[in-house]
Amino acid sequence: xxxxxxxxxxxSSIFRPYRGPDPGTTGxxxxxxxxxxxxxxxxxTVPGNExxxxxxxxxxxxxxxxxxxxxxxxxxxLEIEIFHDLPMEQGFGTSASGTFAVCxxxxxxxxxxxxxxxxxxxxxxxxxxxxxLAIDSGYAVPVRTVPGPPRFGGVTEDAGISMPCLSLxxxxxxxxxxxxxxxxxxxxxxxxxxxxxxxxxxxxxxxxGFYRSANRFSASTGLESDAIMDALxxxxxxxxxxxxxxxxxxxxxxxxxxxxxxxxxxxxxxQSAPYSGPATVTRTG
Numbered sequence: 554x555x556x557x558x559x560x561x562x563x564x565s566s567i568f569r570p571y572r573g574p575d576p577g578t579t580g581x582x583x584x585x586x587x588x589x590x591x592x593x594x595x596x597x598t599v600p601g602n603e604x605x606x607x608x609x610x611x612x613x614x615x616x617x618x619x620x621x622x623x624x625x626x627x628x629x630x631l632e633i634e635i636f637h638d639l640p641m642e643q644g645f646g647t648s649a650s651g652t653f654a655v656c657x658x659x660x661x662x663x664x665x666x667x668x669x670x671x672x673x674x675x676x677x678x679x680x681x682x683x684x685x686l687a688i689d690s691g692y693a694v695p696v697r698t699v700p701g702p703p704r705f706g707g708v709t710e711d712a713g714i715s716m717p718c719l720s721l722x723x724x725x726x727x728x729x730x731x732x733x734x735x736x737x738x739x740x741x742x743x744x745x746x747x748x749x750x751x752x753x754x755x756x757x758x759x760x761x762g763f764y765r766s767a768n769r770f771s772a773s774t775g776l777e778s779d780a781i782m783d784a785l786x787x788x789x790x791x792x793x794x795x796x797x798x799x800x801x802x803x804x805x806x807x808x809x810x811x812x813x814x815x816x817x818x819x820x821x822x823x824q825s826a827p828y829s830g831p832a833t834v835t836r837t838g
Contacts, residue, residue: 555597556658560832562591562639562825563646563687564721565799566767567754569747570682570740571700576673580700580707581683583747584754584763586716586805587693589828590638592647593835594654596662602629608651609636618652621674625659625667639823642727644798649675649684653832661834672702681800682734683707693827694763696754714760716827720813723821724780725802733776733800746773760794760807767796778802787816 568583599605604622606615615635622631633655639645652674656667672685687695689703694712701707733739747770754766768785771777777785781797784804788795795806806813810824 554662555595555836555838556661556834557593557595557836558654558657558661558832558834559593560591560650560654560657561688561828561830562588562650563684564588564644564805565646565681565683565687566763566796566805567747567750567770568681568683568697568799569700569744569751570734573700576669576676577701577706579676579682580672580686580702581681581697582700582751583683583697584712584751584767585683585687585695585697585799586719587687587690587695587828588639588645588719588825589830590645590823590825591688591832592638592650592654593636594651594658595634596655596658597632598662599630599632604629604631604633606633606635608641615651617648617674617678617680618655620678621652621656621670622659624670624673625656625665626663639721639825640723640727640803640821642801643723643803644728644801645721645803646681646684646688648680649688650832652680653685653688657832657834661837668702668704672705679734688832691829691831693829712763713758714763716760717807718810718824718826719805720808720810721798721803721805721823721825722784722813722817723801723803723823724784724817725778728801739774743774743776746770749773764794764796771797771799776800784817791816
């Protein structure tokens, strides 16, 4: 038995974390952009009870995905492949998109809900707190208004903004989300800033308002590295919008791809588009 699935990626531009007593009350509020680049997964049954996971062709512990798989199919006997269109730990929601793609496959093969295992594993093993809520929304520019898992209490709404293609510029090594979200002082600072910046965006739901509130958030939280600050300044001086991908050493911008290549030679640059299509099982057999 075999299944394949695709799940879009997600950039979080503002996030307000919430840690509740259980996964159903844990998550985030915020703004972000779903992407037409994301994660593809294939799951195939094999003899025995082992679970092997390969990410982009390499064997991986894949703690988040493995935890979700254990919840959905503890019997094991699975060979799992995940391929990411974008680099991991750079603020593109790969942990959530890859794990959800696997869980969609398992749901197709064996039944069961793919949402709560993905969300629970994300919250408990150092992934993002709100990417799945946005990814499952079906909006190109979703606003996470109530924290929690999608379909189980979490709520999103459409920002009502039409965005052009984006250049995604990776400026440095990966940033592990869990290391930031486990720091109480950082979480307190982030939460206060997010509350302010979400109010800013609510008062100006335009592309200008989206980027202005996102820039205010990344600057006031102290999350911007020197490379991020320099990149944002460089892009702004060229007359384009740009924001920091939460949480990663990368930025998103409406600057044309060729201009991004000129300004950031030697950097990994991707071209993607906001995406309102579904996460979906693409093949079974």
